[in-house]
Amino acid sequence: MPDVIGTVISTGSSPSTSKFSFVINAKRIRKGQFVCCDSPEGRTVARIADIIKTNHYFERAESVQEFERSGKSLAELFPAARWEYLVADAVALGVCSNGQLLRSAYPPSPGTKVRLVDSKTLADFFGLDLAKGLHLGKIEHHDVDVKLSLTRLLHKHLAILGISGSGKSYCVADLIEELLDRPPEHGQLAIIVIDTHGEYIGFAEDPAYRQKADVVLGRNFRIGVPGLSASMIAEFIPALTAVQRRELNKLLAKLNEEKRGKVFDLRDVLTKLESDEIIKKSDTRGILYTYLYDLANTRLFGGYDDPALEKLAAPQHLTIVDISDITNLREKQIIVAYLARKLFEARRAKAIPPFVLIIEEAHNFAPEGVHREGAISKRIIERLAREGRKFHTCLCLVSQRPIQLSTTALSQCNTHIIMRVTNPYDLDHIGRSSEGLTADVLKTISSLRTGDALIVGEAVNVPLFMRVRKRRSMASERGIPLEAACLEFASDMTKRSADAAAFV
Ligand SMILES: Nc1ncnc2c1ncn2[C@@H]1O[C@H](COP(=O)(O)OP(=O)(O)O)[C@@H](O)[C@H]1O
Numbered sequence: 001m002p003d004v005i006g007t008v009i010s011t012g013s014s015p016s017t018s019k020f021s022f023v024i025n026a027k028r029i030r031k032g033q034f035v036c037c038d039s040p041e042g043r044t045v046a047r048i049a050d051i052i053k054t055n056h057y058f059e060r061a062e063s064v065q066e067f068e069r070s071g072k073s074l075a076e077l078f079p080a081a082r083w084e085y086l087v088a089d090a091v092a093l094g095v096c097s098n099g100q101l102l103r104s105a106y107p108p109s110p111g112t113k114v115r116l117v118d119s120k121t122l123a124d125f126f127g128l129d130l131a132k133g134l135h136l137g138k139i140e141h142h143d144v145d146v147k148l149s150l151t152r153l154l155h156k157h158l159a160i161l162g163i164s165g166s167g168k169s170y171c172v173a174d175l176i177e178e179l180l181d182r183p184p185e186h187g188q189l190a191i192i193v194i195d196t197h198g199e200y201i202g203f204a205e206d207p208a209y210r211q212k213a214d215v216v217l218g219r220n221f222r223i224g225v226p227g228l229s230a231s232m233i234a235e236f237i238p239a240l241t242a243v244q245r246r247e248l249n250k251l252l253a254k255l256n257e258e259k260r261g262k263v264f265d266l267r268d269v270l271t272k273l274e275s276d277e278i279i280k281k282s283d284t285r286g287i288l289y290t291y292l293y294d295l296a297n298t299r300l301f302g303g304y305d306d307p308a309l310e311k312l313a314a315p316q317h318l319t320i321v322d323i324s325d326i327t328n329l330r331e332k333q334i335i336v337a338y339l340a341r342k343l344f345e346a347r348r349a350k351a352i353p354p355f356v357l358i359i360e361e362a363h364n365f366a367p368e369g370v371h372r373e374g375a376i377s378k379r380i381i382e383r384l385a386r387e388g389r390k391f392h393t394c395l396c397l398v399s400q401r402p403i404q405l406s407t408t409a410l411s412q413c414n415t416h417i418i419m420r421v422t423n424p425y426d427l428d429h430i431g432r433s434s435e436g437l438t439a440d441v442l443k444t445i446s447s448l449r450t451g452d453a454l455i456v457g458e459a460v461n462v463p464l465f466m467r468v469r470k471r472r473s474m475a476s477e478r479g480i481p482l483e484a485a486c487l488e489f490a491s492d493m494t495k496r497s498a499d500a501a502a503f504v
């Protein structure tokens, strides 16, 4: 049993069922630590929300002022130091009673001894899976690894939210490591990451992971036209009317019949459209032609899918779809929409293993309040969010603008890992969309350091702050940091002027 660190005191408003204060009589007690004390229901577990230092000698401003004026110090005249004491305000999180977690419904008594919570109790309290869980970090101030149950974390989707630079991608890299390093007997997933900044390519270069990771470059990504249905194409062209879609459907059927298993691409569809006798006579032709011509210009379409499905999703394998080389948002959305739908359908048919699809900058792919034309991939992401769990297709949405992210998709993410968020609108949105967040916890979110995270939802019994662990894999990014870019430019300039001088 850990040592006593304090005693519950009686204040005007506590101890209550939700909070208690205790006078601290031990060293190195910090805000954020977990403490416990016995209550009539069992053992109350609480988090230190604040620590206050007081001293009766310094309570009255006028007497302090008077003494200081007289040239003497209070501390010299009286044993003031002996009367300094610390009071911790603790927020009750729940009660452990015979291995069960209960809501606190009865306060502890004043005078009750307070102790730090031991590691085992803490792990049980938060519902960590120390044996098989995914190791993402440590509980702050306590030497307890945060190991989250795979099912609880991913089965009902995960959202990682925080401002740019708060450590989201770093945390995702930890998650990927854990998934790739999982022994077969613990269950292995396929991992696909939509990498908008080329941040994960390090996995394909790292000797420890490169066997298990592949990079697909956005410019090499191809959507195979022969396998495309009119409804799939309609998803890329949200403005397509029912009539136009019907005509397109007929056209594709004819083309498939003619080509009989041979490859063809959008150019062939266009040629067929030009020559088709029936469509030629209708107004539909011109519009369809414009739409399809526009799609063909994206160069995302080809004779067959690249990468092929079995390369895209294999157990214990990471596919990094690096779309950092594509600037056009619509093209990026087309890639994500196609990929998400293809994976979802393949999984429904049990052709691929359970997978997790990680989407960076998710607010760009499933934006809230954006018209369908500007949100090609939104529908399928929302569908995956709603129906995915039945087929063990997990989403991990990463975003720095939660308020711009589809509420439908976000509300289906039953676990949120929240990193630093400073924008008041985003904070407010998070407060409303994450269950069980108290005001004091919400307040802390804006002051989190890089690499600090709050886990809320399905994966944990009670919201939990963690320090994200150091990554094992190699970090490698497309592009070079600003400083290096400045130096590179300067050295280029020097070289150029040297060349010019030599020429003269
Ligand atoms: N847990 C951590 N430990 C150490 N460094 C971290 C941690 N989290 C983030 N960083 C560093 O902080 C910077 C920003 O992190 P990043 O994950 O890219 O942020 P985000 O994806 O939220 O924009 C990176 O340089 C990263 O290496």
Ligand SMILES: [Mg+2]
Binding pocket: 165, 168, 169, 170, 199
């Ligand atoms: Mg990032």
